[in-house]
Amino acid sequence: MxxxxxxxxxxxxxxxxxxxxxxxxxxxxxxxxxxxxxxxxxxxxxxxxxxxxxxxxxxxxxxxxxxxxxxxxxxxxxxxxxxxxxxxxxxxxxxxxxxxxxxxxxxxxxxxxxxxxVPVAMGTAHDALFEYGHLKEGEFVLVQGAAGGVGLPAVQLAAKAGAIVIGTASGKDRLARIAPFGMHHGIDYRTEDIAERCKDITGGKGVDLVLDLAGGRGKDKLVQALRPRGRYQVIGAAEGTLPTFGFMELIQKAMQVNGISFGRDMHAPRVHSLLADLFGRVANGELALxxxxxxxxxxxxxxxxxxxxxxxxxxxxxxx
Ligand SMILES: NC(=O)c1ccc[n+]([C@@H]2O[C@H](COP(=O)([O-])OP(=O)(O)OC[C@H]3O[C@@H](n4cnc5c(N)ncnc54)[C@H](OP(=O)(O)O)[C@@H]3O)[C@@H](O)[C@H]2O)c1
Known part of the structure; x- marks a missing residue:
């Protein structure tokens, strides 16, 4: 072949x-x-x-x-x-x-x-938000890499669940294209301070949940953007380099860091049901990528x- x-x-x-x-x-x-x-x-x-x-x-x-x-x-x-x-x-x-x-x-x-x-992109987004991220209506979620394959489904799924969705991308034009998918606040990660913007958007509280799809040097700003006891989903490193978390960094914020490995779950009956549901929602136009x-x-x-x-x-x- x-x-x-x-x-x-x-x-x-x-x-x-x-x-x-x-x-x-x-x-x-x-x-x-x-x-x-x-x-x-x-x-x-x-x-x-x-x-x-x-x-x-x-x-x-x-x-x-x-x-x-x-x-x-x-x-x-x-x-x-x-x-x-x-x-x-x-x-x-x-x-x-x-x-x-x-x-x-x-x-x-x-x-x-x-x-x-559909499967990896939408399933990963769904698991990071809900199965492991426990996102609830009214919470603030920050999606780093919102214009990508996992990011765009994450924006849609979070918005449909009643969360307030903050997304990052490289440039205002890209942010404008993400907004119709349900993003409430867009941040240009190249020119804006993500932590400061999130502080403003959340009234000083910090976001409840971070989906990190980019890894790399941007990670520290995402940690700053998170509220104390907030949840940080380690998903990917689209930036190309792999950051680390410090021992004290985790303690000081009582941060809940969770690694996502969707491939490890994809054989499970739970995920088969989830993907059947996601295929249906794509077929009826409710979700798009x-x-x-x-x-x-x-x-x-x-x-x-x-x-x-x-x-x-x-x-x-x-x-x-
Ligand atoms: N753990 C898992 O189970 C799992 C599952 C699926 C994917 N992943 C991983 O998750 C990552 C994203 O996957 P994907 O399929 O969504 O990739 P993708 O479609 O290539 O999207 C990656 C996004 O990352 C953004 N990005 C790149 N560099 C950035 C930076 N320095 N700061 C902020 N954002 C940046 C890009 O935004 P701009 O284009 O706007 O710059 C792009 O939209 C990959 O590393 C992938 O391996 C992990």
Whole structure:
């Protein structure tokens, strides 16, 4: 099959496009003929930081397509079904093998192109806000990275739950595009002091919940923006570097820091129900995630570069 692969960590140029052996399905495998690949923030972080577990290493968490074949023990799918799959690698290819409990049926009335971007982005946003973030109506939530794949669903889900949503992005134009998704206050992280703005917006109290999708040097301002005993969700490092928390920093604010790893939950029946609900809400127009650009898989280098440097609004897709 045609696929994108690499042998070592690095920038987009470590990726090659060419022929690799087809995946070998096991008894619990759902083999997907890929139609659309969603480029996830984690695909970039893995390429930069996570040593390849096998070589050549085919990257990629998530893709949508049609079931090509199933293993003997698979009960929920059969060839021809529309499906979105998740795995720790392998989506950047014509064929994507996923365990059955990481495959999600796509409703008939939902386009595969749209379904491809739903599970990780929307599920992570939902879990960070509610399952682990315990967001309540009337609370202030700060979403660092609100124009991204996880950020835009987080803005919508929080607003629909009755929270007051503060979002950050690089520039006023991008903030203006986020506002219709339910963001009440926008902060340009490049030019404004996030902590000062949050102090003003919350009447000096500080925000109740932070969703940190960017990591990096911005983390200290997010900590300052948080109220005492506030909740800080460590989700991602789109800025490219990984900050740390100090022992005293946690004590002084009695801060509740929580690491999110949605992939660890995605096999669970709870998440299967959640994703079925989110697919339905996307299909009926209640939730949306814009698709900024599409690339052929053969141009994965350009596609990853665009995600890292081009400030896409929402998601970027590739097509085998
Ligand atoms: N833990 C988990 O389970 C989990 C699940 C999904 C994703 N993630 C991680 O979460 C992160 C975001 O994922 P994503 O898919 O939403 O990525 P994305 O679509 O690429 O969006 C990233 C966002 O981060 C913002 N950003 C970049 N640098 C920033 C900075 N220095 N300060 C503030 N904001 C900055 C960007 O805003 P502008 O474009 O406006 O600059 C962009 O909107 C990634 O690191 C990903 O690996 C983790």
């Amino acid at each position: 045609k696929a994108v692969y690499y042998y070592e960590n690095g920038g987009p140029d470590v990726m090659e496009y060419g022929d690799v052996p087809d995946p070998v399905p096991g008894p619990n495998t759902v083999l997907i003929r890929v139609a659309w690949i969603s480029i996830e923030g984690g695909d970039l972080l893995n390429r930069l930081h996570a040593p390849p577990r096998s070589k050549p290493f085919v990257p990629g968490y998530q893709a949508a397509g049609t079931v090509e074949a199933v293993g003997d023990a698979v009960t929920r799918f059969r060839p021809g079904d529309k499906v979105v799959g998740f795995n720790w690698n392998g989506s950047h290819a014509e064929l994507f093998a996923v365990p059955e409990h990481y495959a999600y049926p796509v409703p008939d009335h939902l386009d595969l192109r749209v379904a491809a971007i 814009p698709i900024d650009r599409e690339f052929p898989l053969s141009q994965a280098r350009e596609a990853h570069t665009f995600v890292a440097e081009g400030h896409p609004f929402g998601r970027v897709l590739m097509r085998p």
